[in-house]
Amino acid sequence: MNRKLFGLFLVFLIALPSLAYSKDYVVRRVIDGDTVVLESGETVRYIGVDAPEMAKKKGGAEFFAREATRFNKRLVLLKKVRLEFDQEKKDAYGRLLAYVYVKGVFVNGELVRQGYARAMIKPPNTRYKDMLISYQREAMEKDAGLWQEKKKDTERSYVGNKRAYTFHRPSCPSAAKIPPKNRIMFTTRTDPIKIGYTPCRRCKP
Ligand SMILES: [Zn+2]
Secondary structure, eight states: OOHHHHHHHHHHHHHHHHHHHOOEEEEEEEOSSSEEEETTSOEEEETTEEOOOSOOSSSSSOTTHHHHHHHHHHHHBTOEEEEEOOSOSBOTTSOEEEEEEETTEEHHHHHHHTTSSEEOOBTTBOTTHHHHHHHHHHHHHTTOGGGGSOOOOOSSOEEEETTTTEEEOTTOHHHHTSOGGGEEEESSSHHHHHTTOEEOTTTOO
């Protein structure tokens, strides 16, 4: 067998198990920019991204939420998708946590790259962390999508948690509980957001 053919044969052998196990799913409903429902009825929350919320308790949809939902629909609704899982297959609400692909498109990445979602790093599911953060940098530089909204700094500093990838106002009780080795200070709220930190749900910095 010539060398080239043998190479192809090897590639085929290596790809075989993934072909056998790759399963297609169909998206039946799009809830928002980062959550969908499959034909099986299971909900999928995209990993590594956070799209603006459609329905907050007061005040309706967040800035760019409708656009993000529409974009997500265009990518995945009623399409066959491939799901890739990271360390945890499900979250506390029983939703599947996945990287989603439609043909050659990495949906989680596209959402971030075009400014429809922020990169959100949540250990231990961090396989594409660096890629998502660099996509986000691209979107921020262009003021794409949700980055058109400029939020003012209301604090002189913010306290980050290096382990949880979250950040707080200095007065937040959760900030006081961060062990010194995991503590990191920021002077603007954009700095932690740039590297995939999520604002605390309690003190909402
Ligand atoms: Zn907080």
